[in-house]
Amino acid sequence: MSQFWSAHVHDLDPYVPGEQPKDQRYIKLNTNECPYPPSPKAIQAIQSANLEHLRLYPDPNGDIVKEAVIEYFKEYNLERNEVFVGNGSDEVLAHVFCGLLKHDLPLLYPDISYSFYPVYANLYQIETDVIPLRDDFTINIDDYQRPNGGIIFPNPNAPTGIALPLAAIETLLQRNPHSVVVVDEAYVDFGAESAVSLVKQYANLLIVQTLSKSRALAGLRLGFAIGQADLIEALERVKNSFNSYPLDRLALIAGAAAILDRDYLHYVSRAIEQTRSTTVQGLERLGFKVLPSRANFIFARPPQGQAQSLYSQLKERGILVRYFNKPRLNEYLRITIGTDEEMTELLTQLRRLVG
């Protein structure tokens, strides 16, 4: 509380990211990072960069990353004005809320979803209508047939990991021709279907992706959006009214290299899907209920309603997972898929704790 603060600052309820411990003591399964290093080509791009050029501003438009996105999705013939890049998908999402989702009618999103959405809505003073998931944590698109100024959801959803089929997304797009439908595909590469194939067909579709998960570059801060030129222009206008150069020179070259290394992305994603499958089996054998995940994390309910105490006990034993002390979520743990070795250690510890 301060006389100097802009009035709305008093009402902000900032996002709280998962813990980032500064030591390396933990098996870190709490912020959905990739357990494998970034593409060797991304690392090579940084190692061979002329670091003296850091004295010069980066390309404000991030064209090298836009071109990489266009090449990666080349079967869809994207143009440069159909791609937007930003400082992590969190910054991209902030500009989306500011530029495309503030309308007289409320924004719709699921009650259980990325917990940054209500924070953005509050920052930009966007009215919202929060739609409960079904009891089984799936999205019922029929619940979104109400007046709205936009719709946003992650696909797969977080923290459930459950994916919505492409046909359902297409139905949502058809039912809401006057609203932007934002599909936040942060976790799409771990087994869900991307909606990028629908971009040319639907003027109201915006896809957001990140390099922090399947491309293992959380530490370098890159995200992008894909949509028709009209939507992208709104994001560029907002971005260029906020910060001209959000991506630094090293992020640009390493990000582009990572996007173009399609083989490495597939290798990493398939490895994580395989580990996810064996982890789910192991948890189910211990009596956990695990939601069907298409993401690089799982949402799992321990057998005897002891989620919070398990979170603490695992932390004492050097394993960080994420616990949300909120209605409907507080019986579950969100567990990032690590390496096979890390997940074996998790299962070993859990066997002792719930056995």
Next chain:
Amino acid sequence: MSQFWSAHVHDLDPYVPGEQPKDQRYIKLNTNECPYPPSPKAIQAIQSANLEHLRLYPDPNGDIVKEAVIEYFKEYNLERNEVFVGNGSDEVLAHVFCGLLKHDLPLLYPDISYSFYPVYANLYQIETDVIPLRDDFTINIDDYQRPNGGIIFPNPNAPTGIALPLAAIETLLQRNPHSVVVVDEAYVDFGAESAVSLVKQYANLLIVQTLSKSRALAGLRLGFAIGQADLIEALERVKNSFNSYPLDRLALIAGAAAILDRDYLHYVSRAIEQTRSTTVQGLERLGFKVLPSRANFIFARPPQGQAQSLYSQLKERGILVRYFNKPRLNEYLRITIGTDEEMTELLTQLRRLVG
């Protein structure tokens, strides 16, 4: 114009940064970059980083950079909650406008100043009262004695290069105890006086600095703010409602190393001041009027009112400077101070063009 845009997007008038040509053909004196490379210690920090750790999120709080700022200004005994870090001073300024400068009373800033200020004000719909500089392009602090919700100006000012003495800033702070006074010190290291010494004394003072100029890291995107904890908290609340991790892992370690390399900063700043001095003499010999600059650029009026044509002719000859086609500015060129060799080439070309 689009049905999908948030209403205010239609009225945005985005900032236009100086050209960033993708080839290296030009002597680049148009965006106030440093002609010298970053500190060898900053380069070393990147070269010795474990790039596999880029899979992990960075520290959302940027503590390593905050600690470096505290150490750099150690005679002022700053605390960690008196420092804010962001993705370039442009992002820091955006959060300042959002979090500290939106009030019922208008924001005051000079008519000739950093041209991003009106863009931010428009983005956040902040009412402004724009105060003309004197005819000699200096700030008259008596003109700021009017009801206001905040005051912002660069010191030295841009694009004039003229500095305001510390005593005048202190008077402004005393006259406006209920408004935040933001001193944007992007160019302060080239011979002006920083107001950091006043932070502990004035609850309404906020200083903003950047690593893009004297620390030669424009390509890495770092800026910071210094003020009492109350002001910094507003910035943290806004930042954590927008993007938790604006600084990547490499920016954090290289930025901290650059801030701590005090000797290199002094070496670079003194070299640029020396080159500025000889450049001004050379321009004056050619009949230019040059405003007294304390920055790493000069604002110079050609002898026969041919600023715009000189801008174009210099560009044809491989030298980029900045020309602003706006009232009061359109008779001048803003010329970044490069190396001695670059400025000799500039003077050689100008001698041919105006001789």
